[in-house]
Amino acid sequence: MKALAQCWFTRQHLPDGRPHREEDGSHTSYCRHCEREIVTWDRSRWFLAGGFNVTHLAETVGGRFLFVVDVLEEAMIARYPVQHLPDEVAVDALKADIRAKHGLDQPGSGLELHDSGATPAARRKATRPRRAPNLRSGPSQVSA
Numbered sequence: 001m002k003a004l005a006q007c008w009f010t011r012q013h014l015p016d017g018r019p020h021r022e023e024d025g026s027h028t029s030y031c032r033h034c035e036r037e038i039v040t041w042d043r044s045r046w047f048l049a050g051g052f053n054v055t056h057l058a059e060t061v062g063g064r065f066l067f068v069v070d071v072l073e074e075a076m077i078a079r080y081p082v083q084h085l086p087d088e089v090a091v092d093a094l095k096a097d098i099r100a101k102h103g104l105d106q107p108g109s110g111l112e113l114h115d116s117g118a119t120p121a122a123r124r125k126a127t128r129p130r131r132a133p134n135l136r137s138g139p140s141q142v143s144a
């Protein structure tokens, strides 16, 4: 009988060797303890890639994705391509949909939304609570 891997206790997977940089900005590797495929976006926390064939998806679809990861289970649970969206406004709208669909904003949900196309500055910004958009009243928003 195989002993339980160390990461089963520590809940921290560690990459075995040099991580492979994926087309979409994530890094993949195999856990040196449990030998399962793992994926990271910030190269500090690793998540189980689960049934997702990360490399294959990146090759066939390409570009940028939004990922939902379960921090408690350390697993990626959903992946959304954003390649087809026209602009950042549409991406933000999709993010809001995903947050609602998966209940990300519920206390104790343990889920996080990651954006593979986010710049380092945007990643830092995303971890801070967002201020509500400054909506003006009236139809005079578009200046002539």
Ligand SMILES: [Zn+2]
Pocket (backbone or CB within 6 Å): 005, 007, 008, 012, 013, 014, 031, 032, 033, 034, 035, 036
């Ligand atoms: Zn592991």
